[in-house]
Amino acid sequence: MFADEIGRSRRADYVGWRGRPVERHYSAARRALRRDIERxxxxxxxxxxxxxETRDIAFLDLTHTDKVDPKRFWAVDGFHPGTFGYVVMADAIMHLLFDGAKE
Incomplete structure (x- = not known):
């Protein structure tokens, strides 16, 4: 759903993208898209x-970690883990499997 198709009061809840963005609006659109994805x-x-929790399974949340600098964790697109992010995730998974730590 595009922002111009819904009421003003709900515009912040949606992100729409049509065609190529005007360069000066690109960073604002990227921030809005990032907020939507984070939500x-x-x-x-x-x-x-x-x-x-209901099945007594260990849960490892790496989406909300403050242990790593986000600028190093994410790839250049800002949405996917970068090389360093995958190293962090692999290390956390190995720690969970072999040390039995629970997040």
């Missing part, structure tokens, strides 16, 4: 955490 990731993470 969705948070909802999915909360559901996953609850599901694991």
């Amino acid at each position: 969705r990731i948070s909802a999915q993470t909360a559901m996953s955490r609850r599901l694991c």
Whole structure:
């Protein structure tokens, strides 16, 4: 759903993208898209955490970590983990598997 298709009061809840963005609006659109993705990731993470808790499964949340500088963790697109991010995730998973640590 595009922002111009919904009421003013709800515009911040949606991100729309049509064609090539005007360069001066690109960073604002990228920030809005990032906020929308973070909101969705948070909802999915909360559901996953609850599901694991009900089944007594260890849950490792790497989407909300403050242990690493986000500028190093994410790839240049700002949405996917970069090389360093994958190293951090692999290390956390190995720690969970071999040391039995629970987040």
